[in-house]
Structure formats: structure tokens, C-alpha cells
Amino acid sequence: MGKAFVLLLMMFMVAGCSNSGRSYVDSEMAETLEVEILPNASKMFTYRLRWPEKHIPSHIQIARNGNNPERGFAQGGVDVGRGTYERLLANTAYVVEHSGYCRDGFFELDRSISRYHLWVRGECKDSATEADRQSFGSGQTLTSGRWGKP
Structure with a gap:
């Protein structure tokens, strides 16, 4: 059992290392810099x-039909949660470097996070060269x- 656990742990580590840590890039979202x-020289x-x-959606709809609670809610976009900011910063760091x-x-x-549009405004630590x-x-x-794309 100990060898199987170590093997399983190693597989998770390899899978984790192969992921660039980027999010949302396999969705329909357009990514720009x-x-x-x-x-x-800034x-x-x-x-x-x-x-x-x-x-x-051009407006927000509120579901009022108790028989179909999903009716009226928009599909798509980012499911904004606690980790959204960290994932956005990881994407930003990847893109400005690569x-x-x-x-x-x-x-x-500055930054803004919403279901359909995420952005980070930043300044590089290094100055522009020729x-x-x-x-x-x-x-x-x-x-x-x-x-x-990774």
C-alpha cells in the first residue's frame, strides 16, 4: 500500500508541474495584452x-418561475469566486513574461473582475530598452x- 501511495503522489506532482497555472484560456474568452x-521608458x-x-446578456434577468429555477440565468462567463483574482494574476504574469x-x-x-470581463492594468518593473x-x-x-497557449 505504501508504494501505491507514493506512486499516486508522484503522478499528482507530475500533473501539477505540467500545468502552467493559467485559467480561462481554454474557454471562449479572448485574451489580449x-x-x-x-x-x-515606462x-x-x-x-x-x-x-x-x-x-x-444585454440585461440581467431574474428567475421568477419556481418550477424552473435555472430559467433566466445567463450561461457562460467566469464563475467569479475567491480564487479568481489569484488566477487572473497568474495569467497576467505568464503573458507579460512569455x-x-x-x-x-x-x-x-488597477484591476476589474466581472463574469464577462477581467483585466489587470500594470507597469513593468524594468524600463524599456531600444x-x-x-x-x-x-x-x-x-x-x-x-x-x-500552454
């Missing part, structure tokens, strides 16, 4: 996960093709 290099960004507009935009991490300046300016220009919006 808006970058802006300021004249003083590198600003906004990382976004957004549900497609056509799937976002896109080559922030080499030394970032400072979070290579950064050539690669990113003064600003652009990058999509997941730039950093790839």
Missing part, C-alpha cells in the same frame, strides 16, 4: 480576458499568438 511604452500594459460580446514585455515582473496598478521600442513600438494590442 495592450502595451504602451511611454517617453520616459512600460505600461493592460491584460484582458473578455467573453465574446454576442454572448454577453510575450517578452516584462522581464523583471510588474506592479499591479529593443523593446523596436519590438513593441509605442503601443499595440497583442493576442495569444504572440505568447502562445
Whole structure:
């Protein structure tokens, strides 16, 4: 029994190590990184996960039918909970690093978390180099093709 437990524990560890820790990227949400290099060499960004507009309800409906409690509730989006903020920050850190935009991490300046739109506004800890300016220009919006999906 002891060997089986150790083997099972090792399998969970390997599975855990193979996961990049990213969330929501296998959903219909669009993932973007808006970058802006300021004249003083500060590198600003906004990382976004957004549900497609056509799937976002235009108003909130309240279910009033006791026989069908699910009727009236929108499908899709993020199930916002206690871990949503941490998962959003993990995604942000992955994207700014793997896109080559922030080499030394970032400072979070602002954020918003809702069912259909999550974003983090931040500033890289490192300043822009000439290579950064050539690669990113003064600003652009990058999509997941730039950093790839895990």
C-alpha cells in the first residue's frame, strides 16, 4: 500500500508541474495584452480576458418561475469566486513574461473582475530598452499568438 501511495503522489506532482497555472484560456474568452511604452521608458500594459460580446446578456434577468429555477440565468462567463483574482494574476504574469514585455515582473496598478470581463492594468518593473521600442513600438494590442497557449 505504501508504494501505491507514493506512486499516486508522484503522478499528482507530475500533473501539477505540467500545468502552467493559467485559467480561462481554454474557454471562449479572448485574451489580449495592450502595451504602451511611454517617453520616459515606462512600460505600461493592460491584460484582458473578455467573453465574446454576442454572448454577453444585454440585461440581467431574474428567475421568477419556481418550477424552473435555472430559467433566466445567463450561461457562460467566469464563475467569479475567491480564487479568481489569484488566477487572473497568474495569467497576467505568464503573458507579460512569455510575450517578452516584462522581464523583471510588474506592479499591479488597477484591476476589474466581472463574469464577462477581467483585466489587470500594470507597469513593468524594468524600463524599456531600444529593443523593446523596436519590438513593441509605442503601443499595440497583442493576442495569444504572440505568447502562445500552454
